[in-house]
Amino acid sequence: MSYPETPLPENHNEFRSDTFTTPTESMIRSVGFASVSDSVYNEDADTKALEKKVADIMGYEAGLYCVSGTLSNQIALRSHLKQPPHSIICDYRGHVYVHEAGGLATLSQAMVTDIKPSNGLYLTLEDIVERYTPDDGNIHAAPTKVVSLENTLHGLVYPIEEIKRISNWCHANGLLIHLDGARIWDASIASGVPFKEYGKYFDSISVCLSKGVGAPIGSVLVGSETFIKKANHFKKQNGGGIRQCGMLCRMASIAIDENFPKMKQAHLLAKEVADYCEDLGLILEIPCQSNFIFLDPLKNNINPSLLSVIGEKYNIKMSMFRLSFSFQTSRVAVDNLKLALKELKETAENNPYYSKKAFGMYQSGNREE
Numbered sequence: 070m071s072y073p074e075t076p077l078p079e080n081h082n083e084f085r086s087d088t089f090t091t092p093t094e095s096m097i098r099s100v101g102f103a104s105v106s107d108s109v110y111n112e113d114a115d116t117k118a119l120e121k122k123v124a125d126i127m128g129y130e131a132g133l134y135c136v137s138g139t140l141s142n143q144i145a146l147r148s149h150l151k152q153p154p155h156s157i158i159c160d161y162r163g164h165v166y167v168h169e170a171g172g173l174a175t176l177s178q179a180m181v182t183d184i185k186p187s188n189g190l191y192l193t194l195e196d197i198v199e200r201y202t203p204d205d206g207n208i209h210a211a212p213t214k215v216v217s218l219e220n221t222l223h224g225l226v227y228p229i230e231e232i233k234r235i236s237n238w239c240h241a242n243g244l245l246i247h248l249d250g251a252r253i254w255d256a257s258i259a260s261g262v263p264f265k266e267y268g269k270y271f272d273s274i275s276v277c278l279s280k281g282v283g284a285p286i287g288s289v290l291v292g293s294e295t296f297i298k299k300a301n302h303f304k305k306q307n308g309g310g311i312r313q314c315g316m317l318c319r320m321a322s323i324a325i326d327e328n329f330p331k332m333k334q335a336h337l338l339a340k341e342v343a344d345y346c347e348d349l350g351l352i353l354e355i356p357c358q359s360n361f362i363f364l365d366p367l368k369n370n371i372n373p374s375l376l377s378v379i380g381e382k383y384n385i386k387m388s389m390f391r392l393s394f395s396f397q398t399s400r401v402a403v404d405n406l407k408l409a410l411k412e413l414k415e416t417a418e419n420n421p422y423y424s425k426k427a428f429g430m431y432q433s434g435n436r437e438e
C-alpha cells in the first residue's frame with residue numbers, strides 16, 4: 070500500500086478552537102532524531118527533557134507528560150483529593166467541571182461547588198469564601214479540599230492579585246489550589262506576568278501544549294516531586310502510561326521554542342476582529358482579552374445553525390459563538406471571517422432569531438427549540 074505525502078495545511082481558516090493548530094515542518098522533521106525509550110520506565114530522554122523544561126519554565130520541582138489536558142487535570146485533582154466525602158470549588162464554566170465528562174465524580178468521587186463569578190468574569194476570594202464548605206465535622210457536608218482555577222478561562226485573563234489573595238487564603242485554611250493552565254501561555258502574553266510568578270501560587274498547574282502552542286498531543290502537569298510521583302500512579306491507572314513518546318515530546322519542545330514567540334499574533338487578530346464586531350454592532354458576551362472572541366449567544370439574535378453555513382460560504386470553519394485565533398490563523402481567513410460576520414449581522418437584522426435560552430458553552434444551537 071502506498072502512503073502519499075500529505076502536504077502541511079497552509080491556509081489556517083480554523084475559528085472553532087486553538088486545538089486545531091498543526092505541527093510545523095521543523096517539528097515533524099525533528100521526529101526522526103527523537104529518543105525512543107520506554108517512558109513508563111521513566112527512561113526516555115526527550116520525555117524527561119520536556120517534563121523538566123516545562124517544570125523549570127513554571128518554577129516547579131517536577132513535570133509529568135500526559136496525553137491530554139483532561140487527563141492532566143483529573144489526575145492532578147485526584148492526587149490532591151485524599152479521602153471522600155470531599156469537594157472542589159471551581160468556576161461554573163470551568164473545563165474540569167463542564168468538559169471533562171464527569172471525571173471528578175468517577176475518578177475522585179468528588180462533589181463540585183461551581184460558582185458564577187459575582188463580577189461576571191473571574192472568581193474573587195469573596196465568591197469562594199461565601200460558598201466553601203469547611204471541614205468542621207458536619208457529617209452532612211463534603212468539605213472543600215481544592216480550589217481549581219483556570220487561566221485563561223474563555224480567554225479571560227485572571228488578575229494575578231486575585232490569584233494571590235485566593236492562594237494565600239487557601240493555604241491558610243488547609244486547602245490546596247490547582248490551575249487549569251491549558252492557556253497559561255496566553256495568560257502570560259496578555260498580562261505580562263511571568264510564568265514563575267503564576268507558579269508561586271498553585272500547588273499544581275496543568276499546562277497544555279496541544280492548543281495555542283501547537284504541539285499535536287499532550288500536556289505537562291507540574292508540581293512537587295511527591296505530587297508528581299502520585300499523579301504518575303493515577304496516570305498509569307487510567308491508561309495514560311505511554312511507551313515511546315519521545316517523538317511527541319520532542320515536537321512539543323520545539324513548539325514551545327518556535328511557536329510560543331508567535332502567539333501574540335493570535336491576540337492581535339482577535340482584538341482586530343473584536344473591534345470590527347463592535348463596529349458592526351455585534352455584542353460580545355465577555356471582553357476579548359486574549360485569543361478568543363465570545364459573541365453573545367442571545368443578544369445578537371443570530372440563528373446558531375447559520376454559523377457553519379455562512380462560515381462555509383466564506384471558506385472558514387466556525388460553528389460556535391466562540392471564535393478562536395491561533396498563531397497559524399491566516400490573514401485571508403480573518404478577512405473572510407469579517408465578511409461572514411457582516412452577513413450574519415445583516416441576516417439577524419432582517420430575520421432575527423429569538424432563542425429561549427443560551428446554548429451550552431462553545432456550542433452552536435443546532436438543537437430544535
Ligand SMILES: Cc1ncc(COP(=O)(O)O)c(C=O)c1O
Pocket residue numbers: 088136137138139140142164165219249251252277279287
Ligand atoms: C481550558 C481547558 N482545559 C483543559 C482542556 C482539555 O484538554 P484536552 O482536550 O487535551 O483534554 C481544554 C480543551 O482542550 C481546555 O480548553
Ligand SMILES: C[C@@H](O)[C@H](N)C(=O)O
Pocket residue numbers: 085086087088168431
Ligand atoms: C471543547 C474543549 O474541550 C476544548 N478544550 C476547546 O477549547 O475547544
